[in-house]
Amino acid sequence: MKDVMGIINLVEPAELLKDLTNHRTLGAVPIGGRYRLIDFVLSNMVNAGLRNVGIFVQEQYRALMDHLGTGREWDLNRQRDGLFILPPDYRGEERNSGDIEILHRHYDYFERSRQDTVIMAGTSMVCNIDYQKALAYHDEKNADITVIYHKSRGPSNLSTIFSLNSDQKVTGIQVNPLHAKEDNVSMKMYIMSKQLLMELVDLCLCRGETDFVKDGLIKNLSQLNIYGYCFNGYVASINSLQAYYKHSMELLDPNIWEELFFRSGLIYTKVKNEAPAQYGHKAKVSNCLVANGCMIDGTVENSILFRGVRIQKGVHIKGSILMQRSEIKENAMLEGVILDKDVVITEGKHLLGDPGYPLVIGKKTVL
């Protein structure tokens, strides 16, 4: 895929995940025991053969840069092309919100890249998708833009919804409607020529517009041939804390686990060189996802344990997500809780959240 480049657009409404995005951009939110959200879209791009990926970041991106490094884990440490992290470049001017401005700031990057076609995506849609198929569809339809969507009935107030005609041509786009008539939910992934993307970005900017979808697509819908490509696989749309919790728990279904981590290609992430998980004599663990480096000597049910979690004797954990290096001391009880990284829960503490409103304990808290 020498002639396709990837754009990962991190200008996303991160505040939806509350405490989990206080100090990190949405793409850097840990998920699935050892990943961060960005790993899925980035791995999907690499698995489709893309060798030039630009990551447009806006703020709170230290954790993300640390995670991505030189792009080695994704085979993107290349002599030519490779991984480009493109931070904002404000020169004392007032900044607009929205992604148009930041895309425009790096016009040079587009000009210099030798690829003709672009896949642009955010990080909130967790899936294992074969972009090759979507690219073939894009060619077959001779589309100006191909948007990828999935079928989902549910609250639409945090989704972009497409109206499609019988030929899959997009006839309408609604952003965050309260009551959507259709169930074609955008996966916020777009295929188009680099030339068109640059034109749209420039057009929006000189009209004082800020948003790629609202201004770039919706306002030009009549002049563009936009087609929808339906993805039928598993999609976790991480647009709220409740969705984060719900979709995390779905990974405890082995069919979803298999599909998400193995189907079209492998999902790469930063390697930590942790030892295998160690289970002690008192360990009782069922229906759990457990990463390396964990040491478990208590009872854990229906939970996800990230790398390096320590669980002592007498501890009872149910329906919880414990991020990297959390430490739970003797006889503590947790239910419906999300622990951010490096949290310590001291002896005998009881914490209770609810699946509909999980209790989040912030990074490095000692309770």
Place this chain on the structure above:
Amino acid sequence: MMNKACIAMILAGGQGSRLGVLTKRVAKPAVPFGGKYRIIDFTLSNCANSGLDTVGVLTQYQPLALNTYIGIGSSWDLDRKHGGVTVLPPFVRENGGEWYKGTANAVYQNIDFIEAHNPEHVLILSGDHIYKMDYAAMLTYHKQRQARATIAVIQVPWEEASRFGIMNVDDQNKIVEFDEKPANPRSNLASMGVYIFNWPILKQYLEADEADPSSSNDFGKNVIPKMLASENDLYAYPYSGYWKDVGTLDSLWEANMDLLAEKPSLDLHERNWRIYSVNPTQPPHFLADQSIIQDSLINEGCIVYGLVDHSVIFPGVRIGKNSKIHDSVLMPNVTIGENVIVSKAIIGSNAIIEEDCHIGQGDPGDEQELTVVAEGAHIKSRSKIATTAQV
């Protein structure tokens, strides 16, 4: 800190014939260990953690897996502009070539490699021992004593001393005598096969050893005894900590089981001395509702529906419903069907055990011998595989 003042040469060409079917297709240093690693990871990680940046790995027997595994050394941070890791197989010269005849000859044949780095000291290591050791501290010791050579030693139980090369030392740890596998050992300080030499001196001895047609060109048998006969300042460097030569199937099994103690003497979780390895891309492992896991190590990518007790499970292993794994080692990508019992066994990589099989001599808890299933074996349903059958 160490710099080009010292380079390491890792002897990794051994067949490890006593590991039977496990070394049919790979050299002993490439045999999987500890739910995640290959044996050579320990030596390579020790080099990286000791600050060594130039390492030669001498390969000979079945090198494909080992070469692929080491690659450019990036997993151990040994992909360097100056130095790094170099795999050194035997090669053909202008006037012919030959295989490595012995450990000393292997290093002798790579004198050009060593000279290219022009080091003050050369550290000779084995690629088939499990231990954590700071070679920088040993080098400091070597320099402080102005030794000609320093040999790391470990106290072994007296009853086992006659299996090892034994050092007799004076009260300053100066080596006075070396006994290769003595019938009546006078000391229990065994050589760990870890040597530091001053390079000019070693070079001289390697050349002399090569010129001696009666020599079997081995460090332990020939070079060290010859140095002891004519040099004064050879020192023993006492090491205390976990060290295991996994030379046999039983010792390989034991070393894996050692990791399952409540406080294992080999701590794999130590953050300041990580054991690096090539990480397969696998998601966290999944333990089903009905699974029971205790006293075990389990790596990523596994799916477990059955019971795992006191066992070491490598990545990508599948264990079916109602299956019971006791006191065993399951190497990468092993598939275990339903209603299988595995008791005191080592199952080689990619083996498939169909449903209703019984692997192992007896029932869990019985006194029993080890059973080994070869890499890639396919055991049909309702088979019984016991002890000696190294399928």
